Every structure is written in structure tokens, then in C-alpha cells.
Amino acid sequence: MSVGVSRRARLVRLLLSALALSLVAVILLPVAYMVMMSFKTGTEIVQDPLGLPGSFYLGNYANALSKMGYARSVLNSVGITLSVAVLVSFIGALAAYPLARRTNRLSRALVMLTALGLATPNFVTITPIYVIFRDIGLLDTYLGLVLAFTALNLPLAVFFYTGFIGSIPVDLDEAAKLDNCSDFQIFFHVIRPLLGPATATLSLFVMLMVWNDFTYPLLLLTDEDKFTVMISVYRFVGNHNLSPEDLFPAAVLGSLPLLLLFIVFQRRIVSGVTAGAVK
């Protein structure tokens, strides 16, 4: 009897696993569709819209690569993304230290400001930022875009590091204090070296956000040489009336760097998102 039950339970579990895997496969169909379409010739797309490509036709890619200014925009995006990641983690960790270690009126006010920053959509500040940038000459500059993204991501960084530093035992600070270390020395020599995992997770977050963002570069950049990848994709595809031969290779090229990053750091990204959200 008990053998029968456990066998039935195993069968149910097997069927459920098959169900889960097929549901997930269906959900990933659009990604597969995107990749498949990018290798099809124009005639194949019209004659057999769902079929596999007859061969790995690379003409669409050659065309997209030459016309969308891919290499240049990747360089721009990488430079902007890395600058923002460095600035956000440095300024964020620095600000989080006193917030995690002291509770007083000032720290509570700053935590409130951070919470407000987390909840405020960037559409609320986008008009004044445009006006301010225009007045101080930051429109259409890398610096302007980097600063705008830094401000947008800083609340998350402060929030994230405050939680992380809070979980580091205060004994470490106390011991260093007995050795006559100043607050600055404690931060740089005791706390900072322990922040590696938090910085790695946060940086992945920031990269994801900055690489994929569309609104800020759309509004703040006009010089083609400074375009980010998403603006290049938008210009290239939008200018061609949604021709699939342009759309799909551009979509693959635009997503590829982050999809590769995701495959490598999948565990850290997923657990980081949930840890950040649960706290």
C-alpha cells in the first residue's frame, strides 16, 4: 500500500515537473522566436512565418551591424554603465555606513529621503532635470547622463548597503575603535573590504537598469556619437517601419550582452533581486 502511494506520488510529481517545464518553455517562445527570426531571409519570413530558418543567414546581422552603429553605441553604454556602477556603489556605501550604525533624527530623515527616492518614478523629475541640464550645459553630455542615472540608482544603493552593513557585527567597529581608529579608518579598513558581495549584486542591478533604460538617453542625448545601445536600436528599427529583417537582429544584438551576463551570474541576479525586495 505505502509503496503504491509513493509510486503514485512520484508519478504525479513527474507529471507536474513536465507541466512546469512545458509552461516555462511556452513562456520563452518569444525569445526563441526573436533569435530564429533574426536568421531568416525576407522571403522566408513572408512564406513561412513560423518555420525554422533554412540556413544560418547572416545578411540581416551584417546589415544591422553596419547601419545601427553598434560598436560605437556598445562602447558608450559600457562606459556610462560602468561609471554609474562605480559612482553609485561608492557614494551609496559611504552614506549607508552612518545610517546603519547610528539612529537619530538625521539618520531617520535620510532613510525617509531614500524611501521617497525609491518610490518616485523618474517621470516626476524628468522635466526639471531637462531644464536644469539645459541651463548648466549638461544636455547631450556623457557626464549629464551619468549624473542623472547615479541619482536615480542611489536610493537603492543606500537602502541595499544599509541593510548589508547592518548585518556586519558592530564588535568589529568597536575593536578597531579600541585601536584608536577614526570612523574613516574603520570604514575603509574594516567595513569596505567586507562589502564585496553586496557591491557585486548591486552593480549587476545598476548595469541592468542603465543598459536597458530608454527614457533618459532619449530625452538627454541628441548627438548620434553618444547614443546608447537602446537608442541605436530604437532609431534603427523605428526608422525602417518595423521591417523584421532589421528588427530581430537589432533586438538580439541589443539583448545579447545582458543575456550573456545573466547566464553567467544567474544565481546572483535572481537572489539579489529577491533579497533586495524582501528586505
Add this chain to the structure above:
Amino acid sequence: MGKYRIFLFTVPAILVLGIFFVYPIALSLRLSFTDFTGVGIPKDVGWKNYERIFTRSRYLDALGVTLLFTLIVVTIQTALGLLFAALLHRLPAVRNLCRAALFMPAMMSFVIVGYVWQFIYSPFDGGLNALFASLGLGALQHNWIGDPHTALYALAFAHIWMFLGYTTAIFLAGYAAIPQEFDEAARLEGTSGWQRFRHIEIPLLAPSFTINIVLSTIGTLKTFELPFIMTRGGPDGATRTLSLHIIDSLFGKYKFGFASALSIVMLILVIVITLAQNRVLRAREERAR
């Protein structure tokens, strides 16, 4: 004084947030009472911009579209995420693989998701209609984003597709926090899987509900990219969201004053709705304890 010295560490953050977050909100508030178009001195117009937003059907409709979109996305995404998490929680062998796979669409940009789904929905050689044709379901073929009755739902579907993995991962983290004894005790009492789900898991997942609902609400109320890319707000304004109006008022029109008023309305909307949700959902968490 020494007590506050350590707060020197917060000076760079305060500067950045002060200049690029607090000051802009204050400026936005001030500009919202003017007719500023970018040149000259802003002229005070009192509540005129706000009056315009709340009396013209064009903007009231956008408010309605934004709220409806948020309602559709938040409800369906939370329900589906919960179902996936409940399923995957019971299947440790495939859990991590499925969680990662579901997460993949969230790695893509709205721009790319928008274009790919625009093509999937396109009436002629689009993937969805071609799929229906090949399954012999030609009757289901439809101009999904060209019809004002289905366009917003089609966009919501793409949005949910993108973030379902997020919701599922957060629910799974909630599941991981449920003590195993609860489940075992309930099993010993001979409860069915459905009873455990309904009376043990759902109440204990209350904190995950709060996080998921608040996060997706904040994310959806500002929806801009999908309608901008896929429909430009059409057909017939069916997908024209508040943020689309903000960008439209800026681009080429330079109606900074009016755009500011729209964004203040959005800020108030976000704050009021998320505070209300927080109150209700936190009370629910308390009851679950």
C-alpha cells in the same frame, strides 16, 4: 558635535540627491503653476494646468488608461506568479532552472520587448496570428494592437510576460521562509494540497504579497516605453498613459509647465496608491500572524 561627524559620509549622497532629486521635485512643483516653455521668465498661471488635466477628457482618459493598465498587470501578474511559485515550490528538482528561465525576459529592455511583441501581434505575418493559423484556429486571428478594445490588454500581456519571473522569484523566497513544521503538521492532519495552499501558504505569504503588489504598482503606474514603442498611445487613445503625455508635452512642444503639472499628479497618484496598499496589506500581514 562628535556624534554627527560620521554623517560627513553622507555629504556626497546628500549633494547628488539634493541637486538631482529634491531640487527637481521642488522645481517641478513650481513650474507646474506656470506656462513655462523653456525661454524667458515663467509666467504664473495659478491652477490652470491642473484644471486642464482634470477637465479635459483627453487627460482624464489617460488617467483611466494608466489605472486600468496597472490594475490588469498587478492582478494577473501576482496571481500567475503565485501559481508558478506554488508549483515550483513543490518541485525542487526543476525549481532553480524554471526560476532562472522565467526571469530571462526581465533582462531585456522595454524597447526590445516592445518591438518584438509589436511584431508578434502584427496582423499580417506576426507570430501570434501565424500560430493560430497553423493550429487551425484562424478564427482567433485579430489585429491585437490595432483594435482599441484589445490594445491595452495586449500591452499588459507583454508587460506581464516580462516581469512574471520577478514576481515568481519573490513568492518563492516567501515560500522558503515558511517553516517546514507547518507543512508537516498540516500533512499529518490529512489536509489536501489545496487546503494547505489556501489556509496555510497564502496567509503566510502575506509579506510577499505586499512586496509584489507595491513593487509592480510603482513599476506600472509610470508605464511609458511599451505604449511609446508599440502603439504611440493609439489606437484612438486606448493606450495613452500619463507618462506618454509627459514625454509628448516635452518633445517638440516644450510645454514644461504643463508637463510638470502632469508629473506632480503622477507623484501624488503613486504616493497615495502605494501608501493605501501598504496600509491594507500590512494589516493583512498582522492578521496572518
